[in-house]
Amino acid sequence: xxxxDTEVRDGVDRETVETVQSMxxxxxxxxxxxxEMEFAPKxxxxxxxxxxxxxxxxxxxxxDWRLEAYRRWLTxxxxxxxxxxxxxxxxxxQYYYAKPKSMIDKPxxxxxxxxxxxxxxxxxGIPLKEQMLLAGVEGADExxxxxxxxxxxxxxxxTTFKKELAAAGVIFCSISEAVQDHPExxxxxxxxxxxxxxxxxxxxxxxxxSDGSFVYIPAGVKCPMELSTYFRINAENTGQFExxxxxxxxxxxxxxxxxxxxxxxxxxxxxxxxVEIVVLEDAEVKYSTVQNWFPGDEDGKGGIYxxxxxxxxxREDRAKVMWTQVETGSAITWKYPSCILRxxxxxxxxYSIAIANNWQQADTGTKMVHLGKRTxxxxxxxxxxxxxxxxxxxxxxxxxxxxRDSRNYTQCDSLLIGDLCGAHTVPYIxxxxxxxxxxxxxxxxxxxxxxxxxxxxxxxxxEEAVALVVNGFCKEVLQELPMEFAMxxxxxxxxxxxxxxx
Amino acid sequence: MMPKAKLKAQKQTRAAELVQPxxxxxxxxxxxxxxxxxxxxxxxAPLKRDEYWKYTDPRALIAEESLQADLLDTGSEAPVFxxxxxxxxxxxxxxxxxxxxxxxxxxxxxxxxxxxxxxxxLHWAREVFGTxxxxxxxxxxxxxxxxxxxxxxxxxxxxxxxxxAKPISLIYRRSAEDADAMLHHVIRVEAGAEVTLLxxxxxxxxxxTVIEAEIGEGATxxxxxxxxxxxxxxxxxxxxxRLSAGAQLKSFTLTVNGALTRNEAQVWxxxxxxxxxxxxxxxxxxxxxxDDTVFVAHNAPGCESRQxxxxxxRHGAVGVFQGKILVDRLAQKTDGYQISQALLLDEDAQxxxxxxxxxxxxxVKCSHGSxxxxxxxxxxxxxxxxxxxxxxxxxxxVLAFLAEALDEIADTELAGDLRDRLEAWLQRHK
Numbered sequence: 030x031x032x033x034d035t036e037v038r039d040g041v042d043r044e045t046v047e048t049v050q051s052m053x054x055x056x057x058x059x060x061x062x063x064x065e066m067e068f069a070p071k072x073x074x075x076x077x078x079x080x081x082x083x084x085x086x087x088x089x090x091x092x093d094w095r096l097e098a099y100r101r102w103l104t105x106x107x108x109x110x111x112x113x114x115x116x117x118x119x120x121x122x123q124y125y126y127a128k129p130k131s132m133i134d135k136p137x138x139x140x141x142x143x144x145x146x147x148x149x150x151x152x153x154g155i156p157l158k159e160q161m162l163l164a165g166v167e168g169a170d171e172x173x174x175x176x177x178x179x180x181x182x183x184x185x186x187x188t189t190f191k192k193e194l195a196a197a198g199v200i201f202c203s204i205s206e207a208v209q210d211h212p213e214x215x216x217x218x219x220x221x222x223x224x225x226x227x228x229x230x231x232x233x234x235x236x237x238x239s240d241g242s243f244v245y246i247p248a249g250v251k252c253p254m255e256l257s258t259y260f261r262i263n264a265e266n267t268g269q270f271e272x273x274x275x276x277x278x279x280x281x282x283x284x285x286x287x288x289x290x291x292x293x294x295x296x297x298x299x300x301x302x303x304v305e306i307v308v309l310e311d312a313e314v315k316y317s318t319v320q321n322w323f324p325g326d327e328d329g330k331g332g333i334y335x336x337x338x339x340x341x342x343x344r345e346d347r348a349k350v351m352w353t354q355v356e357t358g359s360a361i362t363w364k365y366p367s368c369i370l371r372x373x374x375x376x377x378x379x380y381s382i383a384i385a386n387n388w389q390q391a392d393t394g395t396k397m398v399h400l401g402k403r404t405x406x407x408x409x410x411x412x413x414x415x416x417x418x419x420x421x422x423x424x425x426x427x428x429x430x431x432x433r434d435s436r437n438y439t440q441c442d443s444l445l446i447g448d449l450c451g452a453h454t455v456p457y458i459x460x461x462x463x464x465x466x467x468x469x470x471x472x473x474x475x476x477x478x479x480x481x482x483x484x485x486x487x488x489x490x491x492e493e494a495v496a497l498v499v500n501g502f503c504k505e506v507l508q509e510l511p512m513e514f515a516m517x518x519x520x521x522x523x524x525x526x527x528x529x530x531x
Numbered sequence: 532m533m534p535k536a537k538l539k540a541q542k543q544t545r546a547a548e549l550v551q552p553x554x555x556x557x558x559x560x561x562x563x564x565x566x567x568x569x570x571x572x573x574x575x576a577p578l579k580r581d582e583y584w585k586y587t588d589p590r591a592l593i594a595e596e597s598l599q600a601d602l603l604d605t606g607s608e609a610p611v612f613x614x615x616x617x618x619x620x621x622x623x624x625x626x627x628x629x630x631x632x633x634x635x636x637x638x639x640x641x642x643x644x645x646x647x648x649x650x651x652x653l654h655w656a657r658e659v660f661g662t663x664x665x666x667x668x669x670x671x672x673x674x675x676x677x678x679x680x681x682x683x684x685x686x687x688x689x690x691x692x693x694x695x696a697k698p699i700s701l702i703y704r705r706s707a708e709d710a711d712a713m714l715h716h717v718i719r720v721e722a723g724a725e726v727t728l729l730x731x732x733x734x735x736x737x738x739x740t741v742i743e744a745e746i747g748e749g750a751t752x753x754x755x756x757x758x759x760x761x762x763x764x765x766x767x768x769x770x771x772x773r774l775s776a777g778a779q780l781k782s783f784t785l786t787v788n789g790a791l792t793r794n795e796a797q798v799w800x801x802x803x804x805x806x807x808x809x810x811x812x813x814x815x816x817x818x819x820x821x822d823d824t825v826f827v828a829h830n831a832p833g834c835e836s837r838q839x840x841x842x843x844x845r846h847g848a849v850g851v852f853q854g855k856i857l858v859d860r861l862a863q864k865t866d867g868y869q870i871s872q873a874l875l876l877d878e879d880a881q882x883x884x885x886x887x888x889x890x891x892x893x894x895v896k897c898s899h900g901s902x903x904x905x906x907x908x909x910x911x912x913x914x915x916x917x918x919x920x921x922x923x924x925x926x927x928x929v930l931a932f933l934a935e936a937l938d939e940i941a942d943t944e945l946a947g948d949l950r951d952r953l954e955a956w957l958q959r960h961k
Contacts, residue, residue, distance in 0.1 A: 106534055110582065112889075430878070445893035448860055454888040458901055463875030466904040473890050473897040 056358075057524065059293030059323055062149045062263050066182070067133060069126035071266075075099060078236050081126050085205045085239075088212060091219075098225035098235030105229045111363055111392035112421040112453055116297070118334065123299055125237045127182040127264040139187045146186050150179050153290060155259045174254040175286070176201055180271055182264050183239035190254060197253050199283075200245035204272055207243035214245055218276050222305035222342045222369075230301040230336040230363070234270045238303065241271035246281035246312070255284045255511060262291035262322070262333065268299035275305070277312035279345070284315040286514055290358070291323040294331050297360055298323075301336045310345035310372070315353070317514050321521060322358035329388025329417070332360025339366035343375035346401070351378040353509045355518040356393055357525040365423065367396035370404035370432070377406040380506040382518070384525040385418030385450070394424035394455075399432035399465065408439040411503050414450035415526055421453040428465040435464075441471040444502055446495065446526065496523035542575025546674065549576065549593065554684050556649040563661035567680035570665065574674040583671050586851040586883040587822040591791055592675065592737070592767050598709040600736035600763030600790075610702070611731045611757045611952055612945065617700040618642070624705060625685055625712020625735050631704075639693025640726065645686035645715060656688050656717045663743040663771040667797040670857075671826065676769045676795070679741045683715035690719045691726040691750075698753075698945075703732035705761070710735040715743075722747035722775075727942065728754045733761035742770040746778040748802065754782040755945055760956070762818075764789035769796070776802025776831070783940045785949055786813035786821045787956060796825045800834040800862070810839040810939035814953065815848030815880075816960060822851035823871075829862035829892075838869040841936045843929050845876035855887040856897055863892050869899035874906065874932050876925075926957050 069080050078099050082092040107115070131143035139147070155177060176190035178201065185203030194201050200211060207215050225235040242258040262269045277283055291298065300322060308314050316339075325332025335358075341350040352366040362385075368377025379395040397406035406426065414420040426437045443452035454471045476498050484494035500507070500522055507515050550572065553564045577589040620642075621631040627644055635642040648654050661680040667673055689699060701716070712735035720726055724747065734740070746752050758766065766789060772780050786792050798807045813821040827836045842850035852871035873882035882903045890897055906928050914924035933953065940946035 109535075433878070443888075443890070445890065445895075448863070448891075448893045450893070451889070451891045453890065454886075454899070456884075456886060456901070458882070458884040458886075458903065460873065460875070460882045460903040462878050463880055463905045464878065467902060469884075469886070469899075469901040471886075471888060471899050473888055473895060475893040475895070 056293060056323055058153060058290035058321065061292035062145060064143070064145050064263070065130040066264050067128045067130050068124045068264070071124055072121040073123070073125055073237065077125050081237055081239065084126065084128070085208065087208055090216065091208060094220070094225065095236050098232050101226040102229065102232035102236055105226070105232055107229050111423065112419060113361055113363060113390045113392050115334070115361060118299060122266065124264065124267040125270070126239060127267045128184045129181060132184050132186065136187070139189065142187055146181060149181070149261065150259065153259070153261065155179060176254055176256050178203060178242045178258045180240050180258060180260045182262060182267055182269065185240045193253065198247040198250050199252050200243065201256050202243055204241045204243045204274060211245070214276065215243070215274065218274055218305065218307050222307060222340050223303050223338050228338060231303050231338040234272060234301045234303045234338070238270045238272035241273040241302070244275040244283060244285060246277045246283045248278040249280045251281065252283040255286055257286035257288070260287070260289040262298060262300065265294055266296065266298070268301065271302045273302070273304040275314060276307045277309060277314045279310045279312060281312045284511060285317070286511060287316070287318045288321070290321050291333055293323055293326070297325070297331055298333050300333050304337070304339040306341035306350060308341060308343045308348035308350050311347045313349040314341065315351045316341070317510055318354040319514055319518055319521065320354065320356045320358050320362070324358045324389050325360040325387065327387050329360070333358065334361045335359035335364065337364040339364065340369065341367070341377070342369045342371060343377065344371050346372040347374045348372050349376040351509070352395065353380045353506065354382070355510070355521065356381065356383040356391060357521045360389060362391040362393050364393045365395055367398070368406060369398050369400065370406065371400045373401040374403045375401055376404065379408045379410070380509045381410045382503045382506045382522070383410070383420055384413045384522060385415070385420040386525055387416040387418060389418045391419070392421040392423055394422045396425040397427070397437060398425070399428045399435045399437070402431065402433050402435070404432055404435045406437045408437070408441070409505050410441045411506055412441070412443040412452055413446065413499055413502070413526070414443070414452045415446040417449045419451045419453070421455060423455045425457040425459070426467055426469070427459040428461055428467060430461045433462055433464045437467045439469040442502070443473040444499065445473065445475050492527070496526060499526060538578070538580055539575060542578055543572065545576035545578070545593070546572055546574070549678070551682070553681060558652040559654050559657040560649040560660070563657065564681045566665065567661050567677045570668060570677040571674055571681060574668070574672045574677065577674055583824060583853060586853070587791070587793055587820060591765050592739070592793070598711060598736040600708055600761070600765070602705055602708060603733065603761050605760065612700060612729050612948060614948065615698065615945065617698040617729060619700050619702055620687055621702045621704065622685065622714065622734070624707050624710040625714055625738065627685060637695045637697070637699065639691065639695040639724065640699065641690040641692070642699070643688045645688060646684055648688050649684070655690065655719070659717050659719060659743050659745050660715070663745070663773055664741060666799070667771045673769060673795055675739055675767045676741050679713050679715055679739050679769070683713040683741065685713065686715040686717070688717045689726070689728070690721070691724040692721045694725045698727035698729050700729040703730070703734040703759070705733045705735055708736060712738045714738070714740045716741070718742065718744040718752065720744070720746045720750040720752050723749045725751040726753070728752065731757040731759065733759040733764060734766065736763065737765040738767070740768045744770070744772045746772065746774045746780060748775045749777040751779040753941055754780070755940060756784045757949065758784065758786045758789060758792060760788045762788050762790065765791045767793045767795070772798045772807070774798070774800050774802060774805040774807060776804060778802060778805045780807040781939060781941055782809050783936070784811045786811065788815065788819060789821065790818055791820045793822045793824065798827045798836070800827070800829050800836065801831055803831045804833045805831065806835045808837045808939050810936040811841070812933045812936040813842045813850060814956070815842070815844050815850060817846045817848060819848035820851070822853070824853040826855045826857065827867070829856070829858045829865045829867065832862055833864045834862065835866040836868070837939070839936045839939055840871045841933050842873045842882065843876065843933065844873060844880035844882065847879040849881045849883065852884045852886065852901070854899070855889060856899070858890040858892050858895055858897065860891040863894045865892060865895040865897065867895070867897040871901045872932070873903040874929060875903060876905070929957060930954060
């Protein structure tokens with residue numbers, strides 16, 4: 030950031046410099062909340078699985094389910110096909126359960142929650158008071174309500190707007206509460222999209238998952254507000270293994286947002302989440318993520334290892350799902366939000382921005398599995414690499430013999446900033462019927478010199494100009510995000526690229 | 532999921548079962564064969580579980596059971612390229628047939644049979660034979676090519692010093708229904724030289740071929756291969772090419788019929804401003820499985836590469852394309868292009884593709900595209916509206932679809948010959 034340390038040059042106003050400076054602060058959420066925690070003993074074995082289940086007061090069937098997953102996990106090998114250099118992870122050196130002491134007796138309402146926890150979320154800009162709104166949207170004519178489930182390490186701190194949602198019939202709570210209050214729903218759908226032994230990390234998650242959100246939208250209901258979960262990893266050497274389950278009944282609609290951050294630490298931390306979405310007839314789910322886990326420092330020290338399995342099952346006709354992700358954080362990202370287009374006329378969409386700077390590694394993309402007739406999918410992926418980072422798009426488009434008259438369009442663009450990074454595209458295209466049309470396009474280039482020159486001429490410094498050009502490059506994805514997220518994402522794009530030029 | 536160690540052991544066991552005593556030869560070739568056998572034993576035989584055999588089952592290519600592939604009667608039809616003046620080298624069931632061949636003489640070229648060259652203790656070919664194959668084992672293993680280096684005794688060594696007046700033509704013929712053949716050709720095109728290599732005809736019931744080519748500074752190699760209309764053919768063909776500064780490669784393959792065809796290409800652009808164009812057209816009907824696995828590595832600045840692959844498939848035919856453009860950090864100003872397209876003529880056909888980009892340099896222009904679908908109904912309607920019968924109109928569209936790949940052939944007369952053949956075959960099967 031040499032350019033910003035120098036004095037204001039001719040023709041550049043103070044405000045411009047300040048704006049850029051404010052964006053350029055390194056990882057913004059790297060602070061840590063000093064709070065007393067209760068940990069399960071370090072390491073992983075059947076007793077730990079039992080302990081987690083017991084802490085959550087789970088029924089027998091769920092414990093058995095966890096143990097089965099754990100036993101399967103023991104027989105599996107960590108996947109090595111991604112273009113990632115993953116240092117060996119010592120699964121016995123991690124804590125699998127961490128809970129703030131103040132949460133042991135579950136507070137009855139948000140008012141009883143430890144102020145330190147509330148402060149944490151306030152500092153992150155996450156409104157846990159219902160009268161508050163997401164940062165960045167004050168002054169909007171019609172205040173938009175967003176219900177939040179806040180997860181701190183292994184537990185859910187609280188969920189807002191529960192009453193209002195309940196009035197509409199919507200269930201929005203932590204998965205641990207759902208196990209208590211709606212066991213029949215959890216039992217019916219848990220593992221039905223991502224089975225316990227789906228992959229190495231899904232099996233690990235199934236064994237030790239702690240908290241996460243549960244969403245149930247009854248038939249015909251359009252969820253009255255956006256739902257959001259905010260994940261915060263705080264404790265050191267603690268893995269986070271949240272599990273999210275969303276069920277959209279016939280004809281329902283919901284938009285769900287997910288955000289995440291973690292403190293700056295020298296040692297890497299493990300995050301292995303599973304998200305399952307069940308979409309029934311005519312229902313529509315929109316799932317947006319801004320992933321901003323700590324990416325490690327400029328030398329690649331620390332950071333989150335993010336191994337995530339996300340899948341939506343469009344089980345019945347005309348179901349629709351849309352994944353939008355902005356991946357700026359994590360030292361390592363291994364994530365492929367997928368759509369199973371089972372019903373006829375179902376639709377899946379995937380919009381992604383993945384930014385890797387410094388020593389980050391990202392291997393991310395999607396799977397579109399077309400099983401039903403006249404199913405449609407669309408993939409737009411924008412990858413940006415800078416510093417020493419490696420960024421891979423990996424995707425599958427599969428047209429089964431019965432998926433007649435289906436359609437896929439894929440566009441993957443990569444941008445390289447500097448000659449020490451890498452951008453890769455690994456699509457798998459499997460077409461097993463003639464009436465379906467599949468189109469895949471990918472490009473790789475650098476930031477256009479002409480565009481940079483134009484911006485620089487108008488007084489922007491190089492870094493700011495790059496941020497603007499990159500935002501333009503990402504536009505197609507950014508515009509798919511809900512408004513609050515779009516603003517955050519736009520700023521994040523700039524921050525993530527900090528230090529990548531000059 | 533099978534643990535990796537177990538899979539590796541399985542591959543090595545299968546490889547060991549196929550090991551036989553190495554052929555006799557002089558010092559240079561013995562060294563190369565020993566090393567190749569060691570690679571084969573270490574890598575193991577290919578299995579369906581290998582990432583790059585995901586879409587093609589290699590079992591038939593390494594199975595020990597006796598082969599039985601009927602000979603195809605092509606009637607009065609003259610073989611491809613028959614009308615052209617060229618130096619003919621004929622291999623029958625994978626063995627050189629001196630009587631059917633022309634004399635091994637052509638101005639600007641040294642031609643020698645591998646069987647003769649391997650008797651010597653020292654030979655220029657040692658710098659290429661087995662060397663490019665060994666290099667081609669990374670990033671993706673190609674054990675069948677190592678197996679070929681170890682055991683092939685037939686093939687031709689071509690050293691091009693000038694610009695010969697006519698093409699060198701390798702003609703393959705089959706006489707046995709159960710022959711297994713292995714050919715290994717080595718080509719060195721010296722600086723500034725230019726040559727055209729043609730290959731055509733059915734080689735054997737089952738074949739494994741390797742071409743290793745070294746193209747010197749400013750030199751050019753044209754390679755045109757027509758993989759015959761042999762229905763039962765099982766074939767694994769490899770071409771490994773290294774290009775020096777300013778060198779050019781143009782390689783085209785026509786694949787018609789064949790039960791299982793795997794064409795592997797690995798090209799290294801090692802010198803600045805080189806150019807490599809690889810193209811393929813395949814037409815499959817019924818029990819047809821054709822796989823093009825093409826890797827182009829840009830290791831120097833200012834190079835250009837194109838991959839153009841077109842597949843027309845029907846009645847259960849399967850087309851596979853696995854391609855990669857790999858751009859090294861040093862290869863700034865790279866221009867890389869790759870297109871793979873399939874036209875599926877009925878619901879049973881399949882197209883499986885993995886078109887990859889792996890890029891470590893920032894000032895590059897790389898793109899790829901891949902499409903699959905049926906004949907465009909608007910185009911068909913347009914032709915029908917002008918009074919062209921349905922079958923005729925479809926054939927025209929199929930030919931137009933394949934044209935982009937054929938256009939990669941520099942010699943328009945040779946390209947025209949292939950186009951006429953294609954048209955005649957399509958006409959017969961429309």
